Amino acid sequence: MTDSNKNFYITTAISYPNGNPHIGHAYEAIITDVVARYHRIKGKNVMFLTGTDEHGIKMLQTAKKNNISAIDLANRNAPLFMQMLDQINSSHDDFIRTTEDRHAKACNEIWKRMYMNDDIYKDKYAGWYSIRDEAYYEEKELTKKENTFLSPQGTPVTWVEEESYFFKLSKYQDKLLKYYNDNPDFILPEKRKNEVVKFVESGLKDLSISRTTFDWGIKVPDDSKHVMYVWVDALTNYLTGVNYPDDSYHTYWPANFHIIGKDILRFHAVYWPAFLMSANIQLPKTIFAHGFLFNKGSKMSKSLGNVINPSDLINKYGIDQLRYFFLREVSMGNDGNYDDEGIIKRINADLANDLGNLVQRSFSMISKNCEGFIPLPGALNKEDIKINNDTVKLADRIDVLFEKIELNKILSEIWDQISNLNKYFSDQKPWELKKTDIDRMNTVLFVTVDNIRRISIMLIPFIPESANKILDLIGIDTAERSFNNIDTKDLQSFKKAIGDVKPIFPKIDE
Known part of the structure; x- marks a missing residue:
């Protein structure tokens, strides 16, 4: 039993x-x-x-x-x-x-x-x-x-x-x-x-x-x-x-x-x-x-001709993009509003720019400068430790928010950490470190990719297809994609080849 x-x-x-x-x-x-x-x-x-x-x-x-x-x-x-x-x-x-x-x-x-x-x-x-x-x-x-x-x-x-x-x-x-x-x-x-x-x-x-x-x-x-x-x-x-x-x-x-x-x-x-x-x-x-979803501020009604077939929006934007938009945009329990302009802005800003661009930049650097393999890190400094600890703590915070299904808050906090990770990557300037300190470059790239791994696991429930694509790119076994793996210390499991780096979230013309 x-x-x-x-x-x-x-x-x-x-x-x-x-x-x-x-x-x-x-x-x-x-x-x-x-x-x-x-x-x-x-x-x-x-x-x-x-x-x-x-x-x-x-x-x-x-x-x-x-x-x-x-x-x-x-x-x-x-x-x-x-x-x-x-x-x-x-x-x-x-x-x-x-x-x-x-x-x-x-x-x-x-x-x-x-x-x-x-x-x-x-x-x-x-x-x-x-x-x-x-x-x-x-x-x-x-x-x-x-x-x-x-x-x-x-x-x-x-x-x-x-x-x-x-x-x-x-x-x-x-x-x-x-x-x-x-x-x-x-x-x-x-x-x-x-x-x-x-x-x-x-x-x-x-x-x-x-x-x-x-x-x-x-x-x-x-x-x-x-x-x-x-x-x-x-x-x-x-x-x-x-x-x-x-x-x-x-x-x-x-x-x-x-x-x-x-x-x-x-x-x-x-x-x-x-x-x-x-x-x-x-x-x-x-x-x-x-709550209800409103199309351009109006409740869906056959007489208004604004009843939307989900397949039309999915075909237009992609299923993970649509899942993300509604889950992030609508405060749980409240009514929400959607239109093409709002969907496109959210996809381009959050998915294409914040997450997609970070994946593209960091993974491409590894492909070009580390023979296509995720490098092992050297000694971690305080910035490395802080970004790691903050991401791990976020997993605990997500557990609390899921108790009352506060999905938009979860995504908001995940994206705050994606923003922090983008800042970490930009501040550490690994493209400059490759000329002066290869070991430090390797550490920065590893820390960045490892935190992308953690965040991608957190995103599996929300955007499963895209989150799993990211994890596939860095060779994470399907058995290692649970919340229990977020704080893993097994660094050897990441000494893997980076897959073919292509945009996960193509930008949409406004």
């Missing part, structure tokens, strides 16, 4: 495949992929789950518009999301589709557990429902615009009346508030937690968890007239992905992180933990809500 402390489970929210994937889907998957890759190179047994949420009335309506069945729509569009994940270089371990048999089995089990705990009862539902959000809202939450009531997300709501099963959400109000208080990192960032606490404190009403007006969904056990409300169905995917209800689900459960958009935080931070409490299942450790 594997050591549970060595296991790490992380998920994205699952995506609705009623349309094509957009850049928001890619952004969430990139964030999750970075965290998964980081924990892998820290030596963890990582399980990274993503997938598609294929039931519900939205899928039925879109299928009807396309004159196909809902399952045909799901079968047509789910592969587009798989393709998008490949394009962003996602390292996910499983892709779940909620139409799979394994998922129906998990949903039936959690429903039965909640029912046996006396938390499910049948009644009649009457209230405001948003098809787009797959959510019910109280009238006090609505706004009115041109004779149409809108949800807090700005989506239209309609009045619905039907027989429904209800979950006793009101029973869990105090339990949830106590849990939030006892587990301060359950909801991140902090400001999002405050929003959830305020919502729960305002009072929870029992939740409608089944529908009878359509049949595209998982049937309620022992009552096939009802299908499960989409959030019972969708949220349970996180258990399905680790083989629930089989006992082996404990290998990875509870999840370390659910990475989700801020618009679905209520479902993950209120409904989901209440369902799990009812079913006597451990709660996930942290729910992290990221």
Whole structure:
């Protein structure tokens, strides 16, 4: 049996495949992929789950518009999301589709557990429902615009009346508030937690968890007239992905992180933990809500014609360049903005100039002046020791920042150290030392390359293809690319030939 402390489970929210994937889907998957890759190179047994949420009335309506069945729509569009994940270089371990048999089995089990705990009862539902959000809202939450009531997300709501099963959400109000208080990192960032606490404190009403007006969904056990409300169905995917209800689900459960958009935080931070409490299942450790991406300051909208296909940006700029831009530019948990000008500036300044130019200058010097082999250093002076120590300390700092997924801060601090390394290289002037002190030149080149090695290992989760290219150039074995290798003292392992030095990040014409 594997050591549970060595296991790490992380998920994205699952995506609705009623349309094509957009850049928001890619952004969430990139964030999750970075965290998964980081924990892998820290030596963890990582399980990274993503997938598609294929039931519900939205899928039925879109299928009807396309004159196909809902399952045909799901079968047509789910592969587009798989393709998008490949394009962003996602390292996910499983892709779940909620139409799979394994998922129906998990949903039936959690429903039965909640029912046996006396938390499910049948009644009649009457209230405001948003098809787009797959959510019910109280009238006090609505706004009115041109004779149409809108949800807090700005989506239209309609009045619905039907027989429904209800979950006793009101029973869990105090339990949830106590849990939030006892587990301060359950909801991140902090400001999002405050929003959830305020919502729960305002009072929870029992939740409608089944529908009878359509049949595209998982049937309620022992009552096939009802299908499960989409959030019972969708949220349970996180258990399905680790083989629930089989006992082996404990290998990875509870999840370390659910990475989700801020618009679905209520479902993950209120409904989901209440369902799990009812079913006597451990709660996930942290729910992290990221912000939205805006195109030139505008929210993506089909009517505005600014919904961006991720593959268009990837083809234009490159996947690592795009991953870096969004992870560096967007403050985690906040909304972010992007346009061509901003992407190009960030790529040219940070990747091409700061990192790429340093790699090019130092590696080319070794190729020309050290017979193509990384030289061994002589005695280190205080400048050498300081740059080494600062880079090693940065690895410890990164560990702390990853605990709360502060990815843009991590990249900012890595780039501060890249700037310091550039200054070290320029101040030491190895091109002049080759005329006066070859041993000192060798030491400066070694220290520079060794710190590029350390920084490249730190960058593997963020820009995996490019970071590994740099490590390939200096002959670092794949087994020596973990955080444990950052402070290695085995200098002989670096007496290796420099590869063919070509620009890692070509500049983009503005």
